[in-house]
Amino acid sequence: MAHDDGYEEDAYDEDGSEERETVGTFDADAFLSGLDKIFAAHEGATKAGPYLEQAAVDAENAGDDAGLLTVLNETIGYYRSQGRHAENQWVIQRALELAARMGLEGSDAWTGTLINAATGMRAAGRHNQAEDLYRMALRSAERTLSPIDRRLAALHNNLSMLYSETDRAHQAEIELREALRILESASVNAGEDIDVASTNTNLALVLLAEDKLEEAERHAATALGIYRAGHLEHEAHYASALAGYAQVRFAAGEYGCAAAWYRRALAVIEECYGTDADSYATTADNLRRAEEEARRAGQPVGDDAADDAAAHDAGTSGDDARAAAMSGGAATSAAPSVTPSTAPSDAPANAPEQSSASDAARQLTGLQLARAFWNEVGRPMVEAKYPEYRGRIAAGLVGHGSECYGFDDARSRDHDFGPRFCLWLTDEDYARIGERLQADYEALPGVRSGSFMGVPAAAATPRAQGAGRRDGVFAIGDFFESITGYRMAPAEDHPYEWMMLDEATLAAATNGEVFADPLGAFSKARQGFKLMPEDVRLALVSRRLGMMAQAGQYNVPRMLERGDGAAAWLAVDEFVRAAASLVFLLNQPVSVGYLPYYKWSFAALRRLSGRLATRLADVCDQLESLMRLASAACYGGAGFGEGGRGAAPAAAQVTGAIERICGEVVAELRREGLTPSGDSFLEWQRPYVEEHIVSQEPCLHSL
Known part of the structure; x- marks a missing residue:
């Protein structure tokens, strides 16, 4: 265990036992330092238990709830390591009750306590309780931890262990992939990060279980x-x-x-x-x-x-x-x-040749190709030609293009697809080496001519050249300005600027992957655009509720009754767009990103809905069903050779689907404490949501 070494020297004897002269007070730092001394002396098996028990008594006698919670969390971990699972049950329950009584829900301390409790339950074989606690911890972590906090990765790793232990390998795989994504995003150098390595090993073993x-x-x-x-x-x-x-x-x-x-x-x-x-x-x-x-x-x-x-x-x-x-x-x-497939040991001598690198490369996504191109070609060039800047240059692939969202496929290769990556520099560094580095980048085999891994250089469309280019060398501020109009994210107290940035723009500025960022400047700027102020998020939630009510609950049935199928069709479209946006907003953009532009809206919504612990996860399927029904409801299926048959039943199904989705939205608002009302008409929910907006800026409030 590693804790701050801030204990008072006269509070402990040489063996780490506490002198009882300071009755009535409890020093949590001294407690943790004393515990560290016990473990450092390899005396945990005999001395840690009594020490923890006495510390709990001392903290309780001193009336120090925070200190007592610290002791209980350490005790949970110790009892788990010692296999004292029966005793640990009451310690876990006591810790959770104490944290709730202290009003810590929604805090970092609450998240940590949930994780400790879940892991203790998992070790005890109480998998159902452990899974519930892990899910609570995930929901809490989304609010209390940075999306690239390593503790969040550890939480996903722990949950994957639970799924592995309960023969749910696919779910374990999902959790480990998320842990790996977080660690790679958080790491200064993922290529030398031991946590990234360990997670790759864990993922390999889970994948083996899935054949x-x-x-x-x-x-x-x-x-x-x-x-x-x-x-x-x-x-x-x-x-x-x-x-x-x-x-x-x-x-x-x-x-x-x-x-x-x-x-x-x-x-x-x-x-x-x-x-x-x-x-x-x-x-x-x-x-x-x-x-x-x-x-x-x-x-x-x-x-x-x-x-x-x-x-x-x-x-x-x-x-x-x-x-x-x-x-x-x-x-x-x-x-x-x-890697070619491993042939059986008795394969015939005239077996087909193994797959070539170019064959395998054709199966790569754009992000995978970009990362390989950086690792194998770009990084060596930077290290050889710019050794004094190797600790200052960020690399990755972010911005416009389907591959930056991870949605590219074989069809995506007909334009702007090829070996490429971005290099991001501070303004000062760009002024010194930007043009020279750009020339060296363009000279790399595969960028403007030649190929890499059998993938030829991209035939860039006009929109992806000049000021609109999607790869190469950029000053960090210039890069974000080219996408958003801002060199850095607007300040929290400038909500009107945030409200002018549509979600698709923010999605393009924050998508993709960062392969290396030793200075951290690019990641900091990128994260700024992810950190949408809470008041702005709530204002947008209110706007989406208003549009869903106006377009879906009010205008769709009215237009269908009038027989104006075209107007009803457009109203359905507005409802679907608002609902998709709302799902992302309620799941916190800092954790899940933003809804991209229309072409990829449903691809992104499906991916988000497939993640564990996603709020309103089933809305995606309902929206797709709604759109299919809208054809018959608005046009009677005439476009499919059905004449006018089926319009009335389909119209009833459309309005019913809209109301079901709105009902789920209200339930989610209530779960999040954004409304006390159960009214299903979403317009009436807006005042309750806007009560949580602190700023009085007019742009954040409805009329």
């Missing part, structure tokens, strides 16, 4: 590449990455190779923990099993079996994804996989 061998191999290899790139081979967690990769090779039927990797894992465990550790015994058993299977399959089990291990040691590079990852070339999970 997704090729993808599992990519993530396992990525983890090893990160350890190598960061020179972290002597870290204790490196053993887990080695064993994880061995498990992947075992699953692929490469038993001799798996044995070689298990041996490497054993060596690291022995170095870090000794041979008495449980992990050493487990890994040794896995090694014996791999060796037995290798002999049974007629595979070598000695050094000759370790072709991948040799590639790792030599740091070789090439199209083989395993070799690239081992040499540090695959820095993150988004790096491309060009």
Whole structure:
């Protein structure tokens, strides 16, 4: 445990036990420092329990609720580690009740307590209670933690463990992917980040459970590449990455190779923990099993079996994804996989050739291609030609284009698609090296001519050139100004400027991925546009409620009754747009981003609705059904050869669908404490929502 080392020297004896001369007060910092001393002396098994119990008594006697909550949270973790699950139940309950009584709901302390409680319940095998607590923690974290806070990643990681333990591998995969996304966004250098490596290993093992061998191999290899790139081979967690990769090779039927990797894992465990550790015994058993299977399959089990291990040691590079990852070339999970499928050991001699790098590249998304292009071509150029600026240049792909949203497919490659990335500099750095760096960027093979991984340079459309270019070198302020009109996000006390920025514009300014940002300046500017002021968000929520009421609840049925199908169709469209926007706004843009422009609105809404803990997750399906019904309701299905049949029943279904969606919106507003009213007509909900707007700026309030 690591805590601030701020204890008072005279409050503790040499063994960490507290002197009881300061009755009536409780020093939480001193308590934590004393606990650290106990664990540092490896005396936790005997001294931590009594110490925690006495500290709880002292905090309670002193009337220090905050101090008592600190003690209870530490006790939950300690009892969990000691397997004292029955005793931990009342500690967990007491901590939750105390935090609620203190009014901490909605605070960082409440989030932390929920996470501790959920993890304690999971360790005790109380999975249902643990899942409920984790979900509460996620909802709380969305309000209390930054979207790139590593604690949020740890929360998703913990939830993935629960899903794995309850045989829900796909849900575990979703949680781990989210944890990985957060860590990669938060990391200064994801290619050397041990947390990113560990999460890649965990994800590989979950993917194995889903029989997704090729993808599992990519993530396992990525983890090893990160350890190598960061020179972290002597870290204790490196053993887990080695064993994880061995498990992947075992699953692929490469038993001799798996044995070689298990041996490497054993060596690291022995170095870090000794041979008495449980992990050493487990890994040794896995090694014996791999060796037995290798002999049974007629595979070598000695050094000759370790072709991948040799590639790792030599740091070789090439199209083989395993070799690239081992040499540090695959820095993150988004790096491309060009690993050919593993052929059976008895494959015929005239088997087809394995897939080429260009074949695999055709399966890459634009973001994956961009990240690979940066890692393999861009980063080496920057390091070679601009060594003094390598710690100041940000790289990534953000802005206009379907690939920046992650929605690109084969059809997206007919324009503006190719190897590319953005480089972002401060104004000062851009003035010094911007033009020269741009020239060096354009000279990279694949940017203006040639190709990368078999993908040719983009044939840029006129709108993506000059001032509208979508890649290359930018001053940070210029980049955001080209998208939003602002060099940096408007100030919180300038709500009228925020209200002039439509959501599609904000989506373009905050989408994509940042591959590297050692200075942090670009990420800070980008985050500024994600941090929509709460008053502005609530004002927009109110506006969307008004449009849903006016267009959907009021005008759709009136226009249908008049027989004006065209007007009804447009009213349905306005309702759908407002509802989709509302879903994003209620899920907090800082956490989920903004609704993009119309072309990708439903793609984004489907993706958001597929995430765990999304508010109004089923509204997306209802909106799509509503749009299908609107055809028959507005035009009687005439466009489909049905004449005027079916209009009346469809009209009833349309109005019913609208009311159901509005009812769900009201229920969500009540859950969030934005209204006490159950009135289903959304216009009447607006005053309640606007009561929560602090600013008196007229632009934030309805007339």
